[in-house]
Amino acid sequence: MVERARPNRSRRPGGKPAKAPPTPQKPKVDPVRLAALRALQQVTGDGAYANLVGPSMINRHGLTGRDAALATELINGTCRAIGTYELIIEAAARRDTRELDPDVVDVLCLGVHQLVATRIPAHAAISTSVDLARSVVGERVTGLVNAVLRKVSMRDLDAWLDLLTEDVDPTEALAIRTFHPRWIVDGYADVLPADELEPALRANNVAPSPVLVARPGLSTVDELVAEGAVAEGPSPYQATWQGNPGDLAMIRDGRAGVQDGGSQLVALALARAEAPPAGRWLDLCAGPGGKTSLLTGLAREVGASVVAVEPSTHRALLVAQAVAAHPAASVTVIQADGTEPAWRFGSFTRVLADVPCSGLGSLRRRPESRWRRHPDDVSDLTELQTTLLYGAIDALRHGGIVAYVTCSPLRAETDDVVATVVAERSDVEVVPATRLLPEVSDAASGDRRVRGAVQLWPHRHGTDAMYLALLRRR
Known part of the structure; x- marks a missing residue:
């Protein structure tokens, strides 16, 4: 069941706590995958937040441009679907992920994400994952990682989802397909019309662009637009930004901020x-x-x-x-x-x-x-x-x-x-x-x-x- 798959490896029966970063980097290890793995280890083992530890690890490994973007996708994408990915791993490995070394599970989840949710060639996803496992865990697990990911690569995501949902009820199938625990799907179903349930769940899987707020008395939306932001969204103080909000002087000096449009609207209603x-x-x-x-x-x-x-x-x-x-x-x-x-x-x-x-x-x-x-x-x-x-x-x-x-x-x-x-x-x-x-x-x-x-x-x-x-x- 999806409920038991949650990113906290230190709670796994028989599992080991995630290893503390950093460890010496071996020459063959791709720095993008290593940064993503180190971030994922902190999320699953230490309870860190992906949106905080991800940028920190990316900076720590000196990633910029496309490399930084790929590392961000690997971290966030894996965290988003990790429950379903663990089910895929269990089906391919024919064993419970809780029986595996937590670091191996993290490596496998990163590999699965590359295989089923990105355009990265299968041979590259598998070979870099094997190198990562060798560097972080040891030579003894490389055969397992290679074998499991090769089995995963034999099906695309839709085929895996079809396999995983063959013998479950419709709500459980929706949970697996939309990357949510069952209890959250039930909670959404309690307050939404039936025809909106799946769109609402899938909307949770689409990362939004950074949303800015022009703070009254300190800045205006027009000033944000003049810097390259786009005035859009329900709040009259809202604009969206492509890129790092910290690049804007108004953000750095506190005249504007990063704030979701919904958060802006509730404050506005009170006023x-x-x-x-x-x-x-x-x-x-x-x-x-x-x-x-x-x-x-x-x-x-x-x-x-x-x-x-x-x-x-x-x-x-x-x-x-x-x-x-x-x-x-x-x-x-x-x-x-x-x-x-x-x-x-x-x-x-x-x-x-x-x-x-x-x-x-x-x-x-x-x-x-x-x-x-x-x-x-x-x-x-x-x-x-x-x-x-x-x-x-x-x-x-x-x-x-x-x-x-x-x-x-x-x-x-x-x-x-x-x-x-x-x-x-x-x-x-x-x-x-x-x-x-x-x-x-x-x-x-x-x-x-x-x-x-x-x-x-x-x-x-x-x-x-x-x-x-x-x-x-x-």
């Missing part, structure tokens, strides 16, 4: 909602600071200031860096826990509660997350999410607005949390958020308990699957 005209705004779960900076710019336009709260020291520093270009009087960053308020109740007119969540709405950007998460994680998170939403409401003045936000489409983390809190508190009412975002159509969550809540989707809106519900304290 547009009717609330008491004067007073401070609160960003309850601020790290790493992208929404905080946008919210600060929007608050400055109406003469308000923002208090940004983050419990982690490292992430609080990231928030401070994200808002550094704004005037100091317009935003205050404090290190505190939103479940233990460091402020008096009723202190704020608007509160953004972008709560910790499973992150299953951002699978386009974090391809390994689908295999790392587990249904029990969601159960643990919903208690925290409910607590934070209660605290956000308590922080409001009467008439104030809280935006409950998650980067997840799962009902348990979205409508269920909001409906529970609304049912238990007589002092709050739902404010239709859909009316405040005319930029997006067909964005209602569809749950009658929380009328007017917004659920964005990659396949519909070109954004991450962000959820937004607005609540007013009566």
Whole structure:
């Protein structure tokens, strides 16, 4: 079953933890494959994020241009489909991948990706994988790697998928074919029309171009366009960029940022909602600071200031860096826990509660997350999410607005949390958020308990699957 294939080799029964990089590089080892393998080892063995460790390894191995692009594709593509790739390996090897050395499994997964999902010739994919196995694990495993990958090369991806899905039910087959664990497919099916399920899952496999945000009061979309960006997307502050955003001076000095259009829209909806005209705004779960900076710019336009709260020291520093270009009087960053308020109740007119969540709405950007998460994680998170939403409401003045936000489409983390809190508190009412975002159509969550809540989707809106519900304290 796909559920058991997740990128954390250190948890495998009988497996060994991934070897710590770096090891001496042998002359025959291709630096592109070596960089990709080292990144994959950190993802599967140490819980690293591909979007962070990938660029780091690429820089460490001095890759540029086409080599850097290939390494990025090998890392992200393998992480995205690793559960299905392990099933292919097991079918070809006729043994459970948990019986193999974790480093061998990583080498094989990289090889499978090259064979079934790229135009790399089979002989090159196999020979470079054998060299990689020899260098990283030892001569003893080269025969196994060569034999398994030769069997894999005898079928294309469609043929392998047909083989793997012969004797499974339709939902399991869809999970295998779209590179998702079964439980995520079930969660999507719970909130989407049947004809949108497969398009939504496949949209998670298409990496988006970098999305930029022009921070109000600091820059404009026209300025980004003048630098070569393209003004497109649902947010009025949004532009897309081809290449490294760090090449732009406006990104380096903090006048603009990298932020998904969905994240921009939820902050914009909070700013547009009717609330008491004067007073401070609160960003309850601020790290790493992208929404905080946008919210600060929007608050400055109406003469308000923002208090940004983050419990982690490292992430609080990231928030401070994200808002550094704004005037100091317009935003205050404090290190505190939103479940233990460091402020008096009723202190704020608007509160953004972008709560910790499973992150299953951002699978386009974090391809390994689908295999790392587990249904029990969601159960643990919903208690925290409910607590934070209660605290956000308590922080409001009467008439104030809280935006409950998650980067997840799962009902348990979205409508269920909001409906529970609304049912238990007589002092709050739902404010239709859909009316405040005319930029997006067909964005209602569809749950009658929380009328007017917004659920964005990659396949519909070109954004991450962000959820937004607005609540007013009566």
